[in-house]
Amino acid sequence: MNEIQELRGVVAELSRKVRALEDQAEIAQLVAQYGPAVDSGSGEAAADLWTDDGAFDVVGHFRMQGHEDISGMVHGDGHQHLIRNGCAHVLTVPHIEVDGDRATGRNYALNIRWDPEADRFRVARVSANAWRWKRTAQGWRVVERVNANLDGSPEHRRLLAPPADRASD
Numbered sequence: 001m002n003e004i005q006e007l008r009g010v011v012a013e014l015s016r017k018v019r020a021l022e023d024q025a026e027i028a029q030l031v032a033q034y035g036p037a038v039d040s041g042s043g044e045a046a047a048d049l050w051t052d053d054g055a056f057d058v059v060g061h062f063r064m065q066g067h068e069d070i071s072g073m074v075h076g077d078g079h080q081h082l083i084r085n086g087c088a089h090v091l092t093v094p095h096i097e098v099d100g101d102r103a104t105g106r107n108y109a110l111n112i113r114w115d116p117e118a119d120r121f122r123v124a125r126v127s128a129n130a131w132r133w134k135r136t137a138q139g140w141r142v143v144e145r146v147n148a149n150l151d152g153s154p155e156h157r158r159l160l161a162p163p164a165d166r167a168s169d
Contacts, residue, residue: 023098026140027133031107035089043074050142051134059148059156086114086121094131097163101135104163109147126150128159 030049037046047067050056056064056073064070073079094107111125128150132143148156 020098023103023135023140024096027096027098027103027105028093030133030140030142031091031094031105031131035091038074038079038089039083039087041074041080041083043071046074047071051136054142055144056142057144057146059146082113086116088112088121091129094129103131103133103140105131105133106160107131108150108160128156130159 033049034046036042037049044067047070050067050070053066054070056070058064062073064073088111090110090112092108092110094105096103096105107129109125109127109129110123111127112121113124114120115122126149127147130144130146132145133140134143146159148159150156
């Protein structure tokens with residue numbers, strides 16, 4: 001192999017690695033935008049994180065499909081009550097596995113609420129999340145987020161398992 005071929009190989013490998021890092025960073029930023037969007041009451045900004053027909057399943061509570069449902073949840077009375085009383089949706093950095101123009105991931109979400117009687121915050125909910133993302137013309141977007149309370153249920157804990165382990169159950 002001559003030096004030019006070797007250099008081309010190095011450049012191709014570096015390009016592949018840079019693309020992978022860019023994908024990981026963009027998806028992580030997408031997830032990081034969720035909490036501030038919903039906690040500020042910006043339903044459209046929250047909904048825009050999803051594909052047009054994307055789904056958000058809050059297991060045991062409700063399932064939203066599409067931008068209108070997701071935006072409507074943020075603008076709804078229940079969510080507005082939470083944020084008026086002091087609430088933070090805190091998502092941990094997701095573990096992300098990219099496969100071309102698709103990706104999967106998992107992380108934790110904490111719902112932290114202000115308790116005025118105790119003059120402190122309390123963790124009201126800890127949940128597992130399983131994500132599916134895809135690359136669109138607008139960048140990476142959420143195809144599906146499944147969010148389930150970590151209440152001891154094996155099926156909810158399973159959301160945190162690597163995708164290969166979840167598929168074998």
